[in-house]
Amino acid sequence: MEYANFSAEEILETINMVRFERLDIRTVTVGISLLDCTGDTAAQVCDRVYDKITRIAGNLRRVSEEIASEFGIPIVNNRIAVTPVALIAGRFARDEIVQVAQALDRAADSIGIDFIGGLSAHVEKGIGESDTRLLTALPEALAETRRVCASVNVASTRAGINMDAIATMGQTIKRIAERTAAESSIGCAKLVTFCNAVEDNPFMAGAYHGIGEPECVVNVGISGPGVVLRALADAGDVDFGTLASIIRRAAFKIARAGELIGRTAAQRLAIPFGIIDLSLAPTPAAGDSVARVLEAMGLARVGTHGSTAALALLNDAVKKGGAMASSHVGGLSGAFIPLSEDEGMIAAAERGEITLDKLEAMTAVCSVGLDMIPVPGDTPAETLAAIIADEAAIGVINKKTTAVRLIPAANKTVGDWVDFGGLLGRAPIIPVNRNSSQRFIRRGGRIPAPLQALTN
Amino acid sequence: MNQQPSQSAARPAPPPGNRAIVTIIGPDRVGIIAGIANVLAEANANIIDISQSVLREFFAMIMVVDLERATIPFDALRERLQTKGRELAVQVSIQREDIFKVMHRI
Numbered sequence: 001m002e003y004a005n006f007s008a009e010e011i012l013e014t015i016n017m018v019r020f021e022r023l024d025i026r027t028v029t030v031g032i033s034l035l036d037c038t039g040d041t042a043a044q045v046c047d048r049v050y051d052k053i054t055r056i057a058g059n060l061r062r063v064s065e066e067i068a069s070e071f072g073i074p075i076v077n078n079r080i081a082v083t084p085v086a087l088i089a090g091r092f093a094r095d096e097i098v099q100v101a102q103a104l105d106r107a108a109d110s111i112g113i114d115f116i117g118g119l120s121a122h123v124e125k126g127i128g129e130s131d132t133r134l135l136t137a138l139p140e141a142l143a144e145t146r147r148v149c150a151s152v153n154v155a156s157t158r159a160g161i162n163m164d165a166i167a168t169m170g171q172t173i174k175r176i177a178e179r180t181a182a183e184s185s186i187g188c189a190k191l192v193t194f195c196n197a198v199e200d201n202p203f204m205a206g207a208y209h210g211i212g213e214p215e216c217v218v219n220v221g222i223s224g225p226g227v228v229l230r231a232l233a234d235a236g237d238v239d240f241g242t243l244a245s246i247i248r249r250a251a252f253k254i255a256r257a258g259e260l261i262g263r264t265a266a267q268r269l270a271i272p273f274g275i276i277d278l279s280l281a282p283t284p285a286a287g288d289s290v291a292r293v294l295e296a297m298g299l300a301r302v303g304t305h306g307s308t309a310a311l312a313l314l315n316d317a318v319k320k321g322g323a324m325a326s327s328h329v330g331g332l333s334g335a336f337i338p339l340s341e342d343e344g345m346i347a348a349a350e351r352g353e354i355t356l357d358k359l360e361a362m363t364a365v366c367s368v369g370l371d372m373i374p375v376p377g378d379t380p381a382e383t384l385a386a387i388i389a390d391e392a393a394i395g396v397i398n399k400k401t402t403a404v405r406l407i408p409a410a411n412k413t414v415g416d417w418v419d420f421g422g423l424l425g426r427a428p429i430i431p432v433n434r435n436s437s438q439r440f441i442r443r444g445g446r447i448p449a450p451l452q453a454l455t456n
Numbered sequence: 457m458n459q460q461p462s463q464s465a466a467r468p469a470p471p472p473g474n475r476a477i478v479t480i481i482g483p484d485r486v487g488i489i490a491g492i493a494n495v496l497a498e499a500n501a502n503i504i505d506i507s508q509s510v511l512r513e514f515f516a517m518i519m520v521v522d523l524e525r526a527t528i529p530f531d532a533l534r535e536r537l538q539t540k541g542r543e544l545a546v547q548v549s550i551q552r553e554d555i556f557k558v559m560h561r562i
Contacts, residue, residue: 008509008518010560015479015516015549070530072551256558 015072017253021226022288024074025258026281028064028265029202030057031209031217031274034083034118042096045089046103053080053107053116056216056271061112063268067261075261076223077423080108081207082118090121090130094137101141101148108147115190117207119150122197124159125446127168138172142187143179149205155195155392157399160449163389167441169193170385174408177377181410184418188407189372193388195395195402201331202277206368206403217274219331220262222322224254225280226287228314232296243297244317251278251321259326277331278322279367280314282342284425290314290335291344302344303354311335312365332401334367340407340420340427341372349428356387356430364394369403374418374429377410384408386437389447397450474524475504475553478537480517482546489517492548495540500527520553 017023037048060078068075082104089100101119108116119141121131138150152169155161173188180187192206199210202219209217231250235242258276266273282290291302294310315335323329337359339345348354356373363369369391375384388404395402409418412429419426480492489506496503496519505520526533534550541548 006556006560008507008516011477011479011518011556012509012516014551014556014559015481066531069534070552071555072549073555253559257555260554260558 017227021230023227024076024223025261026223027077027079027202027221029079029219031081032056033215034088038088042092042099050103050107057111067264078113080116081209083209084120086121086130086134097137098141101145104148105145115147115149115204117149117204119148120208122153123165124153124156124162139175139179142176142190149190151192151206153194153197155396157396161392161447164444166385166388170381173384174381177408177410185407185409186420189424193404195392200275216271218266218271219274220258221277222254222258223281225282225290229293247317248321251318252325255322255325275328275330276326278333280335286343289342289344291342301353302348303358308361311362315366332367338371339373340425346427371405374407374409374427375432376413377408379408379432382438382441385441476521476550478519478521478550480546480548481514484515488544491540491544495536499533500525
């Protein structure tokens, strides 16, 4: 193959990755600023928002399909991230904010994408009036829309932890669970509570278009746990240095494919290319699991002792390989460990072998947090808030993004299952600690920002 | 299916940019390369290199194809190749060359 510049083996390696190891581009996400869509009435804002999104991203799906076909790499999702809605519609009443959410939903539907993110507010230092109205609108907005995703940033390393906001989120999550009780409380799967949220994350449900971003931008989220899994399985019992090197090589190739697809999409959509997000994103499909990668390193089951160390190695090696592959790396960039979206995690949870406590420890060394975890429907709001506070503390102190996406499944308890279908997956409900955190959460106020010096 | 790399190897390579890789995977049998080459010829796509290898238990035939003077769009060519592939009971894919370049070369 002297004209090809690469060998037959390399060509077949790529084909193999797609055909047998589920290499795909998880998402091409177009970020769109809605700052120029404000207006005097909610109806005006709804029209402007709908028009702008459908104008800028009307071709997104067609372009993605074209590129996937030409390069032979599937693009699983096309998504939109918009300016946090609290910034453009926070002055309206609760039911009007719901109307704006519905306009986003219609726009997403009309261009044929599955999720649109940005029903968001930033309250890490304090909750403004616009933010309060948005938070109050969340239960109805998430119950009345299918494709809209919400996120609330409640803490940051510079601002500390807004415990008032966290207490409010505990109650809000409960309300959303109740409003969407008929569908396994699916509304909660569309809401992320963040610490140190990033402005260019292409992954749902936490994507939004930050105010530091350009008018519009194309961000790409890659996938590929299956590719890493196969590389590790083929390698056998090598030492950790070799293991890291194998993961780096696989991550490099995946990231390069992602960047080519992102740049091509950007060019064809005539929208600037932003970043590639180097996250390993699992799916409920067999062979596409981050948990199984950890097990391939030599752990009998994800969640056992050694899981945190294995995940730390994986996360770091993926970043090193990916950072070499692209000049513009951003977003969350780390391995995801959702429960209901990862086949190996689901299997471990089914046997009661992965706990909330171990998952929390693992989030200290990876992206992005306690994700897609169904807990009993009668979990008190204060306990949900305390779980969020723990996760925010990990993010604040370690200067990283953490997030919580808990599903207190209404009318269900430990051992019952929730099933969301599709990429959101299914999982058994796992137990929470039943001792109360109520007095702690009800104190109110903020946990101060940590020192940035004296770091030992 | 025991062809050596094609004679075209003696000609200068066409400029890169509009090349694609056609991969044929399936059980080995008579007429596969002829069938696929015929589809490419009808579309005026020039085969500039062929090799064969093994992917898991299957034979894999790889062609480097120049699409500079192709008379039909990429999508249409892909569909024709896949239709022919179904007739021949093999899986045929066509991908722009760039994807291999970026994944395997720095």
